[in-house]
Amino acid sequence: MPRKRELLLLRHGIAEERGPDIDDAQRSLTAEGRERSRQLLQRLTELDLGCDLVLSSPLVRARQTAELAVAAGLAPELELAAALAPLADPLPLLERWLGPLSPRSGWQRLALVGHEPDLSTLAALLIGVPMGQAPEALQLKKAGVALLQWSQPPQGSLMGSARLTLLLPPRLLLGRRSIDSPSAAPSCG
Secondary structure, three states: OOOOEEEEEEEOOOEOOOOOOOOHHHOOEOHHHHHHHHHHHHHHHHOOOOOOEEEEOOOHHHHHHHHHHHHOOOOOOEEEOHHHOOOOOOHHHHHHHHOOOOOOOOOOEEEEEEOOOHHHHHHHHHOOOOOOOHHHHOOOOOOOEEEEEEOOOOOOOOOOOOEEEEEEOHHHHHOOOOOOOOOOOOOOO
């Protein structure tokens, strides 16, 4: 029986603000972004969401988040993947990893660290949301997480082949109350 495969999509942590004097690719995580990401990644490890490998966008803020994931024990190693950079096409990368000629046989869960709106759009397309609606269907907050699952290897197109099993904002993983929420309990909406 084939093993299930999962993708843990992780948006990078809080980064330096965009500005005319900062190259977007070189923006780093802020001190708050590093600490919040570290805590969140430790929580994912505690929740037994460990991965076989982290694939990361090469942009500094994503790479730093991926390095924190490895340091937290979420995965033993990371590889940079240009296909996860903003506006790149990650589908060929996923087709390779999910296909019969995967770079590593036997993997069960990969973490992909990247950017918005790319990760949310990718998740939406993989669960079958039509292309025109995909950019608005889901939203990953900074350091937010989505988990997609395939109970058997996808046949043909990856579009609509996955099932969304988790979509968590960082405040739920870290047990923090939302700024706009009047109650201390996290909302489900």
